[in-house]
Amino acid sequence: MKPYSQLTKQELAAKREALVAQYEDFKRRGLKLNMTRGVPSLEQLALSSGILTCLGKDDYTAENGIDCRNYGVLDGIPEMKRIFADILELDPSEVIVGGNSSLSLMFDNISSNMSHGVRDGTPWSLQGKVKFLCPAPGYDRHFTTCDYFHIEMIPIEMTPDGPDMDTVERLVAADAMIKGMWCVPVFSNPTGAVYSDETVRRIAALKPAAPDFRLYWDNAYAIHQFSGGKRLIPNIVRECEKAGNEHMPLVFTSFSKVTFSGAAVSCMASSRSNCEFIKKRLSAQTIGPDKLRQLAHVRFLGDAQGVYAHMRKHAEILAPKFQLVGETLSARLGGLGVAEWSTPQGGYFVSFNSLPGCARRIAALCNEAGVALTPAGATYPHGKDPNDSNLRIAPTAPPIDELRTAMDVFCTAVLLASAEKLLGE
Amino acid sequence: MKPYSQLTKQELAAKREALVAQYEDFKRRGLKLNMTRGVPSLEQLALSSGILTCLGKDDYTAENGIDCRNYGVLDGIPEMKRIFADILELDPSEVIVGGNSSLSLMFDNISSNMSHGVRDGTPWSLQGKVKFLCPAPGYDRHFTTCDYFHIEMIPIEMTPDGPDMDTVERLVAADAMIKGMWCVPVFSNPTGAVYSDETVRRIAALKPAAPDFRLYWDNAYAIHQFSGGKRLIPNIVRECEKAGNEHMPLVFTSFSKVTFSGAAVSCMASSRSNCEFIKKRLSAQTIGPDKLRQLAHVRFLGDAQGVYAHMRKHAEILAPKFQLVGETLSARLGGLGVAEWSTPQGGYFVSFNSLPGCARRIAALCNEAGVALTPAGATYPHGKDPNDSNLRIAPTAPPIDELRTAMDVFCTAVLLASAEKLLGE
Numbered sequence: 020m021k022p023y024s025q026l027t028k029q030e031l032a033a034k035r036e037a038l039v040a041q042y043e044d045f046k047r048r049g050l051k052l053n054m055t056r057g058v059p060s061l062e063q064l065a066l067s068s069g070i071l072t073c074l075g076k077d078d079y080t081a082e083n084g085i086d087c088r089n090y091g092v093l094d095g096i097p098e099m100k101r102i103f104a105d106i107l108e109l110d111p112s113e114v115i116v117g118g119n120s121s122l123s124l125m126f127d128n129i130s131s132n133m134s135h136g137v138r139d140g141t142p143w144s145l146q147g148k149v150k151f152l153c154p155a156p157g158y159d160r161h162f163t164t165c166d167y168f169h170i171e172m173i174p175i176e177m178t179p180d181g182p183d184m185d186t187v188e189r190l191v192a193a194d195a196m197i198k199g200m201w202c203v204p205v206f207s208n209p210t211g212a213v214y215s216d217e218t219v220r221r222i223a224a225l226k227p228a229a230p231d232f233r234l235y236w237d238n239a240y241a242i243h244q245f246s247g248g249k250r251l252i253p254n255i256v257r258e259c260e261k262a263g264n265e266h267m268p269l270v271f272t273s274f275s276k277v278t279f280s281g282a283a284v285s286c287m288a289s290s291r292s293n294c295e296f297i298k299k300r301l302s303a304q305t306i307g308p309d310k311l312r313q314l315a316h317v318r319f320l321g322d323a324q325g326v327y328a329h330m331r332k333h334a335e336i337l338a339p340k341f342q343l344v345g346e347t348l349s350a351r352l353g354g355l356g357v358a359e360w361s362t363p364q365g366g367y368f369v370s371f372n373s374l375p376g377c378a379r380r381i382a383a384l385c386n387e388a389g390v391a392l393t394p395a396g397a398t399y400p401h402g403k404d405p406n407d408s409n410l411r412i413a414p415t416a417p418p419i420d421e422l423r424t425a426m427d428v429f430c431t432a433v434l435l436a437s438a439e440k441l442l443g444e
Numbered sequence: 445m446k447p448y449s450q451l452t453k454q455e456l457a458a459k460r461e462a463l464v465a466q467y468e469d470f471k472r473r474g475l476k477l478n479m480t481r482g483v484p485s486l487e488q489l490a491l492s493s494g495i496l497t498c499l500g501k502d503d504y505t506a507e508n509g510i511d512c513r514n515y516g517v518l519d520g521i522p523e524m525k526r527i528f529a530d531i532l533e534l535d536p537s538e539v540i541v542g543g544n545s546s547l548s549l550m551f552d553n554i555s556s557n558m559s560h561g562v563r564d565g566t567p568w569s570l571q572g573k574v575k576f577l578c579p580a581p582g583y584d585r586h587f588t589t590c591d592y593f594h595i596e597m598i599p600i601e602m603t604p605d606g607p608d609m610d611t612v613e614r615l616v617a618a619d620a621m622i623k624g625m626w627c628v629p630v631f632s633n634p635t636g637a638v639y640s641d642e643t644v645r646r647i648a649a650l651k652p653a654a655p656d657f658r659l660y661w662d663n664a665y666a667i668h669q670f671s672g673g674k675r676l677i678p679n680i681v682r683e684c685e686k687a688g689n690e691h692m693p694l695v696f697t698s699f700s701k702v703t704f705s706g707a708a709v710s711c712m713a714s715s716r717s718n719c720e721f722i723k724k725r726l727s728a729q730t731i732g733p734d735k736l737r738q739l740a741h742v743r744f745l746g747d748a749q750g751v752y753a754h755m756r757k758h759a760e761i762l763a764p765k766f767q768l769v770g771e772t773l774s775a776r777l778g779g780l781g782v783a784e785w786s787t788p789q790g791g792y793f794v795s796f797n798s799l800p801g802c803a804r805r806i807a808a809l810c811n812e813a814g815v816a817l818t819p820a821g822a823t824y825p826h827g828k829d830p831n832d833s834n835l836r837i838a839p840t841a842p843p844i845d846e847l848r849t850a851m852d853v854f855c856t857a858v859l860l861a862s863a864e865k866l867l868g869e
Contacts, residue, residue: 056515064513068501071736076493088489088704090481118543123730134559134569134593144559144569160728167728168559275731279513282736303585303592305548306700309734311496311707 050389156398211363475814581823636788
């Protein structure tokens, strides 16, 4: 097939006409398909149904004798801390177990730094306009948190190896108001990129002008590789220690995409001394997280090995969906010069780049035909993609037959929008 | 028996000698009894063991079809909102269901008002030194939250009808930096006082100088009456509406002392429009609370009537403990003029006032004899009781035999400290 850019106006107009007909066909089918968010499918949720029933009437005691039904324990029961520590290759004393949402741990940490400063230092909010480095495309909810706290977001280009480190190094060394950087180091949302070893080490060795610069290391997909097992990257906490930045990294992860998105357990990890500071705040904030939810996870998953075994079942469900997405995109868009997309080895998303100026049109066409997509632009700070080109495909939730149809609609929309664009419409 | 103040020095010295012997006897027994916190006993926790097993493998769908295992729903599933709304006599649209800790809802609301202002108004932190009215003795964790946010605490005298309203009215009308007031309106921690109808109405009709003044109405013991049922006080949300203060009250409650303190469900309630503002923040903060925990509560408790029936079982366990405390105090301290104490009809605490200057000594004597008490002073802002007189007795956790011994030790300590005091030691 010829690239669209080499077609004559007449050829393009003929294509467009055929595509409109195809598109109208889809519209008439009254579809209702959803690819907006990285949500587990029913089939995935069913993998964890045992967690609903794994605690018996008399099963409420943690290994240290703590009654999980009663008050107490700020940072998690020992066996839950150990599972997270094993997965993150850290010591349990470097781990704090939270409630069901790691997002709220990140939000709260930023809130704390804004109002009370890092490690009791000067509150960020009293130092001037706080800025964060935001590798983009990235996770929209990270950007929402920055927006909420009036933090200026500096987009950083994402490469297949992670953020553009030359720019990152230059900026953090030059500007003491750059206080943070978002990272999704493994199967990054949405590009699927895994940070290279070199990228991780360069991040760990950053020389920020701000002594209170913090790395928000959201390792949400640490164990979400389609081939099973976990994707190994250098241990950010240890690398930061080696580089003399031991208090810089704040690691977050959760079991929202391991067991139940609506009822899992989250965790943050950092230097032991950072954990002590965080626990001081926690001790004013709460009497403790839901310990029975932790105990049920321990009973159901066993240990880190049990978690990896469980994740292989997720991988068996997810791999074919991502394969279908890749195959459909290749079959229908390959060689036409109208798009590029990622081929992730894990995670929840495929990142898609259309011709510049087409993404919003593609999303609108999809929505009109009953295929809901994440809003175009959502993967950039303030929802503004400078090229209007990036779209996030979230193929996990729909059953595979629906996904096939949704991707067909998507490709038709891409081709139609591209033809319109090239015709100068 | 003669009041201690009418004893001669010699009589007092003889008393003291006998008490020291009694006290040393207790010490030799190597006791380990705990009356520090308002914690449910094992017997109470067992009442809710059904909640551990009430969800079946296929039981995860809320009445509106929401899959409680998956992401979504910021403010709670409808049936859980309805239970809280019924208990608080509000509409479900005035209720937001949280995680397991109402304390963290209060903390977060204050954090939000400090950094982002009330209803998007000027942040409290930018207006000057924020002040809160703190009826005292009161709940130490409320004071800890104020401390954490550097909020100046103004103690307000507690009467059997609630806070001294003449002072409250005068202060809030005069000072626009008074932004909040803590209230535990039913079975107040620690005095056990229930605010009178007049007090509630005067609070609702306050005319604060600060347009962004907020009432932190911690109704933790709304349904914790020893005779069963709930203690009716005027509905603060409706009373505030009538008085033109519809956005002033923020109501908090939880099931921490209904089901499991470590794994229950909390709630806040306010005007519909306040709830919308709070949900805006929530939508940046989290993808939603643990909905399976909510569903399990709904399955186990049924509805508000089911909650009241469940609370009668708690009352049957708690009433005899509070009766024992009252009887022991009367039998050993009655008529001696060395102490006063509350006789609450519900809640978790007995408030005890010794002769001025004796509370810390009593707590130290108890601790040394193996009876742990809430630190003296904890019921006052900054942990400083101006009279060094108030102690909080928390009789719920120990089994009744242990409680009897603990109260015996306590009374001996009170008498010994009083004798020492009157002897000028």
